[in-house]
Amino acid sequence: MYETLITSLSPSVSHSLRTLTFYFALSFFLHLVTMSGIQQAMSLLIASFHKYSGKEGDKFTLSKIELKELLEAELGEMLGKASDKSAVDRIFKDLDSNKDNTVDFKEYVTLVSCLTVMCNDFFIKK
Structure with missing residues (x-):
């Protein structure tokens, strides 16, 4: 569902959302690892x-x-x-x-x- 939404956006917005999602997930993972x-x-x-x-x-x-x-x-x-x-x-x-x-x-x-x-x-x- 979210993938469809992201791909329907302009390429620059789609790329920004993917990058933001990646960094959010990475940040959460690193926080979890340090706990x-x-x-x-x-x-x-x-x-x-x-x-x-x-x-x-x-x-x-x-x-x-x-x-x-x-x-x-x-x-x-x-x-x-x-x-x-x-x-x-x-x-x-x-x-x-x-x-x-x-x-x-x-x-x-x-x-x-x-x-x-x-x-x-x-x-x-x-």
């Missing part, structure tokens, strides 16, 4: 949350449907039955600590933290 592992992990957690939040309203929270999508796409192998409605309902209820019927970023990070601790415990015992 520590923890900073990269934090960036990925934030990006993953916002990839799914706001599709159904508030862009700073996950609805039950958005949480289900996130669980299936990002943690499917790990959680197994994320597609099971009752399992998603239980996870959502447990995460929604303030009972506002959404999962905010802090509640989402709680899930990821707990899963990370469980993985660490599993690999330490091996």
Whole structure:
């Protein structure tokens, strides 16, 4: 889609956009490379949350449907039955600590933290 748009522009504008896109991508890559592992992990957690939040309203929270999508796409192998409605309902209820019927970023990070601790415990015992 974007390629078609760029090629439909005049050659000089098209070249400028391609150059700008290249430099933006290069700048982002270099920034990512210079980030520590923890900073990269934090960036990925934030990006993953916002990839799914706001599709159904508030862009700073996950609805039950958005949480289900996130669980299936990002943690499917790990959680197994994320597609099971009752399992998603239980996870959502447990995460929604303030009972506002959404999962905010802090509640989402709680899930990821707990899963990370469980993985660490599993690999330490091996």
